[in-house]
Amino acid sequence: MAPAAAAAAADEDDYEDYIPVSKRRATEAGRLRLSKPAAPSPLPPPPPPPTDDKHSLLSKNAQLMRDAPDLTATEQLILQEKEILSDLSDLKPLVPVGQAAKGITYTEPLRTGWKPPLRLRHMPCAKADELRRRWHILVDGDDVPPPARDFRDLRFPEPVLRMLREKGIVQPTPIQVQGLPVALSGRDMIGIAFTGSGKTLVFVLPLVMVALQEEMLMPIVPGEGPFGMIICPSRELAKQTYDVIEMFLAPLKEAGFPEIRPLLCIGGVDMRTQLDVVKKGVHIVVATPGRLKDLLAKKKMNLDNCRYLTLDEADRLVDLGFEDDIRGVIDHLKSQRQTLLFSATMPEKIRNFAKSALVKPVTVNVGRAGAANLDVIQEVEYVKEEARIIYLLECLQKTPPPVLIFCENKADVDYIHEYLLLKGVEAVAIHGGKDQEERHNAIEFFKNGKKDVLVGTDVASKGLDFPDIQHVINYDMPAEIENYVHRIGRTGRCGKTGIATTFINRNQTETTLLDLKHLLMEAKQRIPPVLAELVDPLEDAEAIAKESGVKGCQSCGGLGHRIADCPKRERQNSMAMAASRRDHFGGGGYRGEM
Template identity: 70%
Template structure:
């Protein structure tokens, strides 16, 4: 090829044709090279058979190695296999036991709150190990009582206590060493001997111990924490009189204005005889919303000993430096679980931030679920729990009647129920609009009635309650604002125009009658509009109080009986969150409502109260 190209060049041919010749030559060379690369050597048949046999032997060897590795894998199982095996080895648990385990975990998470401790105490890790010293001691014979004698008295009065070094119960006010004017005032009110919650509660509180008091409605819980508070204020005033702007020494927090005013009146009632007998003057203060703040400030300037307040107004006065808790050493949360339920938890936490030293903390309520008790005990100092009856149980002095009434017939049937007993009568409704409708209907029928709910101003609410207490009006129509702790004299009959969504509200409502040993009647209207769990709670409550169960409730299926059989011995019977006996905490409507409220609150914080607001 190169020779042909040389001859073309020597012969003087055209350069372009010479280039073409060179291109042809190079192309032929490349083709030959490709043919050499694609060349496959011929393998004889005999040799190919040997090669195939070797491949078969090699495949068998690989399969044997895989089998061996699988044997080793069985000998050494993976972590996933180990976990599965451990689960299989665990003892089998029934579905009911599984539910109980889930509930315990939920209660532990719910109780992981320390609202009753200030931010300063939590931040610095401050914890108090010993209760406050008061100097009070019971008479010597009572101090010398043996544990067996104390337990005998508690059993006689059906008192259940829990705690360390519990003071002995005392069966008379005189042995509690109250001054003469207080004893005479109690006697004038017809109170000659203490109630069960007072028999054990008064010695515990007078000793300076933190306490959780649980007792049915109308059992005298208010006096149990008011009398020791008065003695503390008197002791402080005698030792060092309060100067202008000083105080308070004791604080009572209530969930509603009406309950705060009632407690304030009880405190003021005992201050009068003390002053008449020549004891130092003690000044109380009512700190509630709906009242001019400057009038409250005028009282504060003189120096106060006891403040009875609602959380909102108290928080405002503390924030504006109109009041301080530097010397406060006694605080009571009345209807403590209701304070938490009504959304006052953050307000209470802010109030506790103003305490500068250790204080004696008391919690009282008729319905105190286990989760509230657990979280309270984590912040109290060696607390004593005094329980008279089951927390959340209804008053046994109330005859409970449940009637199935269609929604459209309730107003007409209401007049028939009013004829069961003479006045005074309280009618409870769920909604403010229903209160107004029932009130208007009764007025049209000639019934002397008044109404209160959260939509009315404070002056109108106070006027309605005072006229009803004075006997000028026969019927009070109200929402649950009147069901928490209010003490109405001689209530004969309570009518639940609407069955409340939560069984706790039902217990508080019917507790407005049958107080202080008297007998009362509670009539409740139910229909298909009620939640199934609430009706089951009502059914169990009637069974517990040995009341007649209507057929509409008796027919309800009860899914919690098997679980309750387990928890009777080792856990909480019924719901640990709201105290209802007809459902478990996993199905608690109150807990679901609280979760929805928390979600709604977090959304308001993120987007504002008016919904999403974009920034442009």
């Protein structure tokens, strides 16, 4: 064989068939799988649940419904209310984030240097209970301090007692009889009393004593403070509370006691003047939530030494949307504090919410929360929409000035103000759309008697004290009965009597009118025919109240409906939905103070 032929034969013997790429990859993958350790065999799937082919899920559900105990309509309503209340009460506790993060829980209230006189400390419980029954005071809590019927028993300095006598305050009111000993003892407190009952003194005088005690033990240095705070829902109420504090501080300073510096911390005022007081060292702060939060966020003031916190008109603060601002303020507190909450309308859900921040709280209740002042004569008139402005002039003739007129919206306030000026009536107006100087001047002119009529929105109804008001006119009935109670409470204050005239027509909902009807019945007032004809949709209202233990609505305190039909709850839900919609579409913005 030739050499060339022998080489070709050898090449043919070494020839290998061509293997496609896909096949080579599959072979390599198989080799790698064989080289890996074998994975444990998976567990066998659980056996399917036994099924009964004879019955479907729908038939089983129907069987369960048949086996369930039958509930009456009343029981179903009470069950529904419990579910709604559980949703409303699902709120974060009102405690500083630092305290919550460290898991700190206070079990004992703060101690103060005040003690009641020996004869009060040794007062038998039966006698204390008898005094409370006589003054119509309801208390709830452990180790409640005894009531005090005389300001001298409360051991105030002589300048304070002298100022009380000069103002004609010779005997404590029911809320002061029990509230002052509780606050002076350092106990956390929820105070509920009708408008004009003297709640302001219950938290102002103990705060003045706390500041005086701290200053005498260790004088404050520049940049320090405050020792205590009072937070109010409106600028006007904050200014009024600040004036009351100054009224008692002036005679104390004249008598040789250490100087106590208060600070009014509200929006619409130059912040530099407020910072000047802070730099000197401030003992007491009276504030609205917005401006106070700004000062704390900018580190212009700290709350390291703050041990006394009061929320005036506490339920209104939450209702007006200041809850987040208040939480932001409380987050700056460094240690335990004494907390007091006051209002004339304190619904059950707000009380439950507040108790999360209080230590062994004492609830002092004078009358039903949300009840109208019994010293006010309530007159309700059916007036057509177009005739209200004419009838308003007739109502102004019922009593001599000063007179308060309330409206729901700012446009009506401006319209009525202009109309009265054209008719020659000396009137001023106030609402949230006016700047701070206009609002301040309107209040001052009205209080000083330079103007006869004040027209305003509900911004003027929260806690403001006008001692000589004899007549309040509601140009329209507010949708929420709480606002009505606050409005008419501007008259009939401090034991005086007053008149409240309210215009109603077809624009009001039946729920609102039913609330008004039940409020008039509770106060034993005359029921106009248009309200008397209304039929309560809850036929067994008394039975429901007896079985549930709660009369009326637990959200707003209205007696004409239950919580499931509460207009206030519906409004809050609508506001929450609107806020979430604005956030989703990038809207929203800064919300100013009332």
